[in-house]
Amino acid sequence: MGTADTPNTKGLSPRQEKWFATARASLERDTGKTMDAWIAIAKTCPETKTMTRIAWMKEHHGLGMNRANIVMSAAFPTGSGWDEPVKLREALWKDPAAVAIFEAVERAATALPDVVTGQRKAFTGFSRNFQFASAKPMKGGQVVLGLAVPPDADPRLAEPKAEGWSERLKSKLTLASPADVDAKLAALIRQAWEAS
Template identity: 50%
Template sequence: MGSNAPSGLTERQEKWFASVRAGLERETGRSLEDWVAIARACPESKPKARTTWMKTHHGLGLNRATYVFSVAFPDQDRWSAPDDLRAKLWRDPGQAEILAAIEQAVGGLDGLVVGQRTGYTAFSRKTQFAALRPIKGGAALGLALPADTAPELAPVAKDGWSERLTARLVLASAAEVTDRIKALLAQAWARS
């Protein structure tokens, strides 16, 4: 996969990520090197502004644009430094305790893949089954379960972490990661 791919991916995600690169020239008519040259000419400096510019001016979608920028500016590639992403995201001690409790809850699940992203920590098996994101006053736990699975779950309209995560609950402290939450995590894992 190389250094310009996210770490903490499932085998399925790794194949998909590789397909982004493989299909770039075939589907756009430009090589990776051509796209890198275009990316280096981008007047924007922030990641979201860069990908918006790439789509607006060159028609390149988010996933491909993100990949191209990671190659064009490897020193700014956050994917290759998951520990740095984690430290930055989980600075608050209370939120970090919630993350540790969730990691302990899923730690014994077979085939577990933990992936650190910019805004959340993902938990996968073959596919993503949960994610945890810090929010004001705690953390939001997204699960790949129907929201009506349990009364404590609410539906997720759009949270940006995965279309598979359709239920969500808010955790105010690590003490709220009870056996019930562990059972919901295991149920989501079993479906993945």
Template identity: 30%
Template sequence: MATPDEMMRSMVANMPAKTGRSLDEWLVLARAAPEPKHGKIIAWLKGEHGLTHGYANLVATAHLSPERLAPPTARSDADLIEAQYAGKEILRPIHDRLSELALQLGDDVELAPKKTYVSLRRSKQFAIIQPSTKTRIDLGLNLGDLAPTGRLEAFGPANAMVSHRVRLEDVDAVDAEVMEWLRLAYNAA
């Protein structure tokens, strides 16, 4: 079942097809309503413009209380990370170990979760932790022109903010070699 927010967004998206005008166009009309009260705007939109009660209520609400129709607030960092590992829980220990090691590099390290990865930053991004598949995390590293070797691969065009990656399928793969690459990326940032 859809949430009230999802239903409202659906109504806004369907408004042009159902009513002949977008929400923004209806808001221009609502500003011209003879009385600036919620119930009076609804009655006016229904009587003068033929809107159904649901659409008239949506327009009146958007006109008088636009904050009620604002997009949902950003998800917390913890929520973003949980969402990244939904169905990929087996990878979470790798993520946690990489995060722990990154924070040990210096007091200026920031973990900045995005929708699909966690950015590791100091003055700029130096690495990312990205659960790329259900069985693998890609540790993306910004190592500039360092030649790829062994497990350290060129990352390709997937993320222009990192130049290399290491594919990690279990926490034991987060070893001294990975820590050294992480340290090199941190020092270069």
């Protein structure tokens, strides 16, 4: 069964949850400062936008991208982050045509065992151990689907270009209707899931 039967408030796979816990736990060990100390430092940041705050933390305090992001997320919770997947989903999936396509993709992905749906600001990801698929709405009610299969796995697939999702997703295709989520696409989703 997929995520519909398994609550996972952050939409993280067990491997991802372990990674975040390890990253937070190692922060004090590796830097000599607790998370609370880092949050206090973050609160002194003069920047107001997420990415400029992260860049400031990297430049002025030497944290890498992942740790800077973890600290800034803790210091400046947005109220629509990973802890609020319903809000993120509602904000992303507004166009009824795109929603219908997305729901067809979601049914195909979550029909597979142990699937975790991870809602992000710009896309919805599907993972087992690793992300194997992602969907994001496009203008005109279409959906772009990224898959962890090579582009040569199907003639409809193309290489992704700066999509903002996992680098494991090696191909993409644009879906124009729920009918595009056919048996061949379901087989590609399964192939990507098997590799994850």
